[in-house]
Amino acid sequence: MNFLEEKILSDGIVKEGNILKVDSFLNHQIDIELMRQIGQEFQRRFEGERITKILTIEASGIAIASVAAMYFNVPVLFAKKTQSVNVDGDKYSAEAFSFTHKCTNKVFVSKKYLSPDDRVLIIDDFLALGSALIALTDIVEQAGATIVGIGIAVEKGFQDGGDIMRKKGYRLESIAIVDQMDAASGTVKFREQ
């Protein structure tokens, strides 16, 4: 079992409705030592890939992406969910359905910050139905940049997002893949990797 699987077993909470609560260390309170380990693990898995930029989506992806970026020494770019005076000018946009918030968001990236020369690593904390990743990969492709791979902390393997991304041919690296969860017993079963 790896460090993230151990953390999920010790501090994650399984709730009815296939909800895995990791808000004590991943998406509300953030365990910084765990972020370091996740960053180092992505660096190990994507070593030699000449990544030029890390792309994520607000909000909880920003913590993982920022700490990982310290190991890759590249800028982070985060897609925004709202139009803002902070990001004007030409933008790439794509639609993403949020499983967490039960609504569709349009997400934006300024055209200035992605170019065909970029080799992009997409990072996010969670992968379930994959709609955030579909939006992010769409945006990178609109820019004509290269998607080197996708780094995910926790993938819900019993939902479709991972399969969709792998079938599209992306190199998807999830540090922990949850294949089964049971709220009654609180058990979590991970995929062998």
Next chain:
Amino acid sequence: MNFLEEKILSDGIVKEGNILKVDSFLNHQIDIELMRQIGQEFQRRFEGERITKILTIEASGIAIASVAAMYFNVPVLFAKKTQSVNVDGDKYSAEAFSFTHKCTNKVFVSKKYLSPDDRVLIIDDFLALGSALIALTDIVEQAGATIVGIGIAVEKGFQDGGDIMRKKGYRLESIAIVDQMDAASGTVKFREQ
């Protein structure tokens, strides 16, 4: 002139309506080496304060807070702007008007992650009218925790937020304070610190 003031002069853009665009390095694309410098500067300024937790607000505060937390070796907690299945149970909440998005948000923090024993450093990327900070300080006080100080990357010194916070007695450390901006000439004048 310090490293952040130099960065603002070289890469920031002044626009009509007192808008300082720093989306190339601070709140859309994130310059990781700059984040390191900001994190180290907060560590220097708040050394010996026995900080137990860093509190910020989604979204762009998360990058600075996460990198800074690597220097303090404490968890980051970020206030959320939407109700979410990820954060259930009892919450502290407060209202924040967003200057950027021109609307009032209710922001939330789970009660589990702030206790009276906590010594909290509040970190954010921008300070203008101060409404995010008013909400965050309100939440820490609801929890009975101690506010050690507030670390800001860029303060707009010609708006009221900084004065409000200093008059309330908080130790506010802004790495760059912009006292004047002129869109026509593109000039920025910083407060001597």
